[in-house]
Amino acid sequence: MGNWQKNIRQVRPYVPGEQPSQPNIIKLNTNENPYPPAPGVIEVLKELDTDRFRMYPDPSSTMLINALAEYYQVSADQVFVGVGSDDVLAMAFLTFFNSGKPILFPDITYSFYDVWADLFRIPYECPKLTEDFRICAEDYKKPNGGIVIANPNAPTSMAEDICFIEEIVKANPDSIVIIDEAYVDFGAVSAVSLVEKYENLFVVQTFSKSRSMAGVRIGFAIANPVLIKAINNVKYSYNSYTINQISLALGAAAVREDAYFKQMVQKIIATRERTKEALEPLGFHCFDSRANFLFAAHNKIPAKELFERLRAENIYVRYFAKPRIDNYLRITIGTDAQMEVFLQKVKKMV
Amino acid sequence: MGNWQKNIRQVRPYVPGEQPSQPNIIKLNTNENPYPPAPGVIEVLKELDTDRFRMYPDPSSTMLINALAEYYQVSADQVFVGVGSDDVLAMAFLTFFNSGKPILFPDITYSFYDVWADLFRIPYECPKLTEDFRICAEDYKKPNGGIVIANPNAPTSMAEDICFIEEIVKANPDSIVIIDEAYVDFGAVSAVSLVEKYENLFVVQTFSKSRSMAGVRIGFAIANPVLIKAINNVKYSYNSYTINQISLALGAAAVREDAYFKQMVQKIIATRERTKEALEPLGFHCFDSRANFLFAAHNKIPAKELFERLRAENIYVRYFAKPRIDNYLRITIGTDAQMEVFLQKVKKMV
Numbered sequence: 001m002g003n004w005q006k007n008i009r010q011v012r013p014y015v016p017g018e019q020p021s022q023p024n025i026i027k028l029n030t031n032e033n034p035y036p037p038a039p040g041v042i043e044v045l046k047e048l049d050t051d052r053f054r055m056y057p058d059p060s061s062t063m064l065i066n067a068l069a070e071y072y073q074v075s076a077d078q079v080f081v082g083v084g085s086d087d088v089l090a091m092a093f094l095t096f097f098n099s100g101k102p103i104l105f106p107d108i109t110y111s112f113y114d115v116w117a118d119l120f121r122i123p124y125e126c127p128k129l130t131e132d133f134r135i136c137a138e139d140y141k142k143p144n145g146g147i148v149i150a151n152p153n154a155p156t157s158m159a160e161d162i163c164f165i166e167e168i169v170k171a172n173p174d175s176i177v178i179i180d181e182a183y184v185d186f187g188a189v190s191a192v193s194l195v196e197k198y199e200n201l202f203v204v205q206t207f208s209k210s211r212s213m214a215g216v217r218i219g220f221a222i223a224n225p226v227l228i229k230a231i232n233n234v235k236y237s238y239n240s241y242t243i244n245q246i247s248l249a250l251g252a253a254a255v256r257e258d259a260y261f262k263q264m265v266q267k268i269i270a271t272r273e274r275t276k277e278a279l280e281p282l283g284f285h286c287f288d289s290r291a292n293f294l295f296a297a298h299n300k301i302p303a304k305e306l307f308e309r310l311r312a313e314n315i316y317v318r319y320f321a322k323p324r325i326d327n328y329l330r331i332t333i334g335t336d337a338q339m340e341v342f343l344q345k346v347k348k349m350v
Numbered sequence: 351m352g353n354w355q356k357n358i359r360q361v362r363p364y365v366p367g368e369q370p371s372q373p374n375i376i377k378l379n380t381n382e383n384p385y386p387p388a389p390g391v392i393e394v395l396k397e398l399d400t401d402r403f404r405m406y407p408d409p410s411s412t413m414l415i416n417a418l419a420e421y422y423q424v425s426a427d428q429v430f431v432g433v434g435s436d437d438v439l440a441m442a443f444l445t446f447f448n449s450g451k452p453i454l455f456p457d458i459t460y461s462f463y464d465v466w467a468d469l470f471r472i473p474y475e476c477p478k479l480t481e482d483f484r485i486c487a488e489d490y491k492k493p494n495g496g497i498v499i500a501n502p503n504a505p506t507s508m509a510e511d512i513c514f515i516e517e518i519v520k521a522n523p524d525s526i527v528i529i530d531e532a533y534v535d536f537g538a539v540s541a542v543s544l545v546e547k548y549e550n551l552f553v554v555q556t557f558s559k560s561r562s563m564a565g566v567r568i569g570f571a572i573a574n575p576v577l578i579k580a581i582n583n584v585k586y587s588y589n590s591y592t593i594n595q596i597s598l599a600l601g602a603a604a605v606r607e608d609a610y611f612k613q614m615v616q617k618i619i620a621t622r623e624r625t626k627e628a629l630e631p632l633g634f635h636c637f638d639s640r641a642n643f644l645f646a647a648h649n650k651i652p653a654k655e656l657f658e659r660l661r662a663e664n665i666y667v668r669y670f671a672k673p674r675i676d677n678y679l680r681i682t683i684g685t686d687a688q689m690e691v692f693l694q695k696v697k698k699m700v
Contacts, residue, residue, distance in 0.1 A: 002523035004550040005576070007449045007495060013586035019408060027405075036401040050395060051386040053600075054562040055377075058369060083433060086589040094469075099357045119444075119587045145357060173352035200354040212404040215595035226355070236363035237469045239436040245565035246596050250403075 011119055018316060026341060028332040029316040031154075031183075031293050033212040035264045035335075038257035041213070041250050048249060057245040059236070064243070067252040068220055072192055077225040080232060081251075083242050085182055085206035085219030088231075089148075090116050092202060092221065095234040096176040097122045101145035106135055108325055110150045110180060129153075129324075133287065135160055141171045150180040152188050155320065155330040157289035159188035166191075169198045176227065178202045183291035185210035185265050186272070192222050199224040209292055210265050211254045218243070218251045268292050272333045278343050282350050294331045301350060303327045313345050361469055368666060376691055378682040379666040381504075381533075381643050383562040385614045385685070388607035391563070391600050398599060407595040409586070414593070417602040418570055422542055427575040430582060431601075433592050435532055435556035435569030438581075439498075440466050442552060442571065445584040446526040447472045451495035456485055458675055460504045460530060479503075479674075483637065485510055491521045500530040502538050505670065505680040507639035509538035516541075519548045526577065528552045533641035535560035535615050536622070542572050549574040559642055560615050561604045568593070568601045618642050622683045628693050632700050644681045651700060653677045663695050 018029060036042075061081045069076045082088035093116040097103050100123070105113045107126040117124040127139030133156040140147055147168065152159040169177045169191075177200055179191045184205060191203050202223040208214035221231070235242065243251075254261070276286045276294055286296040298306060307319035307329060318330040333339065368379060386392075411431045419426045432438035443466040447453050450473070455463045457476040467474040477489030483506040490497055497518060502509040519527045519541075527550055529541045534555065541553050552573040558564035571581070585592065593601075604611070626636045626644055636646040648656060657669035657679060668680040683689065 002550055004446075004524055004526045006524075007446055007526055008577075008580045009445050009448045009584060011583050011587045013583040015586075019406060030406055032406065033404045035404065037403045041403070042400045045398070045400060046396070048395070050392045053387045053391070053565040054383045054385065056369060056380055056382065056558070056564045057567070083592055083594075084589060086591070090588050095359050096354075096357055098359045115587045119584065174354055174356075176354045176357055200352055208406070214406040214591075215403040217407070217591060217594040227358075230358045233361050233363040234359060234469065236365075237361040237465045238440050239434060241436070241564075241567060242433055244433075244567040244594070244597060247594060 012115065020316065022314075024314055026315045026334060026338050028334050028338070028342065029318045031209060031291075031332045032214050033209060033264065033268070033292065034333070034338060035212055035267070037212045037250070038254055038260040040253045040257045044249050044253040045246070048246060052245060056241050057243060057248060059240045061243055061248055064218070064248045064251045067255040071255050071258070072222055074192070074195065074222055075225075078195065078222055078228055080221040080223070080228050080235075081243060082219050082235070084208060084217040085180070085204050086112060087217075087242065088204050088219040088221050089178070089180060091231055091234055091238070092178055092204065093117065093122060094120050095231045096178070096202065096227070097146040099145035101143060103146040103148065104140055104144045105148040106153065108133060108153070108156060110154050113148050129156070133158065135164070137164060137167050137171075140168045144172070144175055146175050147172060147177045148180060149177070150182065151191070152183045152186070152290040154183065154291065155293070155295050155318070155325065155328070157287050157291045157293055157295040159290035162189045162191065162193070166194055169194060169201050173200060176200050176202055178204060181205045182209055186292045187269055187290040195222055195224060199226065202227050207251060207254060211261060212264065213250065213254060216247050216250055218247055268333050271336050271339055274336075275331075275333065275339045275343065279346070282346060292333050294333070295328050296331060297328045298350060303329050306346075306349065309349055310345060315342055315345060362465065370666065372664075374664055376665045376684060376688045378684050378688070378692065379668045381559060381641075381682045382564050383559060383614065383618070383642065384683070384688060385562055385617070387562045387600070388604055388610040390603045390607045394599050394603040395596070398596060402595060406591050407593060407598060409590045411593050411598055414568070414598045414601045417605040421605050421608070422572055424542070424545065424572055425575075428545065428572055428578055430571040430573070430578050430585075431593055432569045432585070434558060434567040435530070435554050436462060437567075437592065438554050438569040438571050439528070439530060441581055441584055441588070442528055442554065443467065443472060444470050445581045446528070446552065446577070447496040449495035451493060453496040453498065454490055454494045455498040456503065458483060458503070458506060460500045460532075463498050479506070483508065485514075487514060487517050490518045494522065494525055496525050497522060497527045498530060499527070500532065501541070502533045502536070502640040504533065504641065505643070505645050505668070505675065505678070507637050507641045507643055507645040509640035512539045512541065512543070516544055519544060519551050523550060526550050526552055528554060531555045532559055536642045537619055537640040545572055545574060549576065552577050557601060557604060561611060562614065563600065563604060566597050566600055568597055618683050621686050621689055624686075625681075625683065625689045625693065629696070632696060642683050644683070645678050646681060647678045648700060653679050656696075656699060659699055660695060665692055665695060
């Protein structure tokens, strides 16, 4: 082989949760929503003008951005959209973390942060969560090139309150602070309300969890217009047309269906709490989840064993063979019926 | 404002062609296909399992990759797919151009190459096309960190033959050579046939032009498995789920409709040649196009004036206020009826 191989960027690829294709699986491993998207989304899909597919989508994503701006009561120039929140976050890393100083995020958090930092050669430090997996605000009050906090955090499932988030944002006027709110709709308080007050705050959310549209790939951010313009400039320099026509239309439709959205979210929260209450007498410790999953450890059986035994029963949950969390399972909240089967199987095992 | 602004990546954003929303425009400015996608694409759209939208798409894009591998008679591990060829190309720049040495592409070519190089801080040099806008192979036989050639080139519309491409690939065993074939289906010869022979060759194509699916955002690359694995690693490090469920299904359907595809391409080629023949007696010089557009200059009236006068008549073509090409118009080939109106208006102007 020629020397061309030396020119290739070396990366450590992210490994997504398994997507088994068998139909009889109870899939509680990728934090997907167990309910279908809102009925209005399906109607819009049927009414799409397919002749227009020959044309490029609106590069400024106006339809979707306007729907989000109206829903979150911000102006359109405070909203950015991307191909899932992973796209929004990756582009935010590329846009906002160019100081040369290390960025900060917890040692236990969404496993893509260090992958993006490596990809874009951004130095980083990972302050440790406490023994009970809480974030220490003090760890984020030293010189840094930026901060990323998932709130609720993953895979711990716990949320910090809005005052805690404000404390970190306020303490870092010279850094851009990204709050990744992928799970916020399941019971946490969003930092969107702080965006008017703190111009260094960049809040990211997704349609993949609470809006049942992981397969359609939509994420968004809300921040002050200077940050939005900066990330849009990078986006236009990368790919002017990232979100396709179909996602733009379906996303806007989803935002309009607020009643359905709230109903499904409440349903998942209720199932989560019921599941938690059922797991605890079985010897599990579950953290106080504000997400669509539970993070749970059993007091006798190792997580890896439970993971494998559940898998043998066609129930997929997520297990991370990583320091500090290798005795926990991340269990996505499915339908009541799915969680019933899950609990029955678990009961037999413990 | 705090010092956070210093951390923002400074870029020169790409400016896409206008996307006017009025319905009465004859839009010959963004090289879109004037015909709708294949009927099978619309059928697949109607049959989509919308309940599955709640789940992540297949991260390995198997359905689409298999369809492309079968069509181009390569193996699945030789195919990469992305959100339009812009996504594929940007990711290829990020993956393959890490030598520190300047990459090479012509001074007149697709205007995104220097934007991506700037975005990812890749040094570059731009050898000049000849006076008659041809690429000099000799310019690409010096030390470099990679090469990008659009073939057919844009906006010149002209193609180089396969021996010319092979000469460049062969002369650069230590670099990765990207051949950007966005327009290849309109009469040029693809370098896909060279992929087995040259492991440093990376051929990129798109569904946006010949397959009438710019609005669905699908691009792909064919290369040896080592290059495909390397770009997949970067893709999985950036965003595991870039192509949504809908695009995967629609893209695979489009590839299956070969008869429709060939028929539409032939129709556009015929319209292009007729338009060219009609323009020449009016005082235009058109290059020998192998794309779905003409690159034309008038012998008396400046291109900018023609551009503005056509625009006033609701006919949008593309004009580039750039050195060497500021007296040319890039005219996308529309339907016969659209080109007839265009020619009538032009006749009155000259």
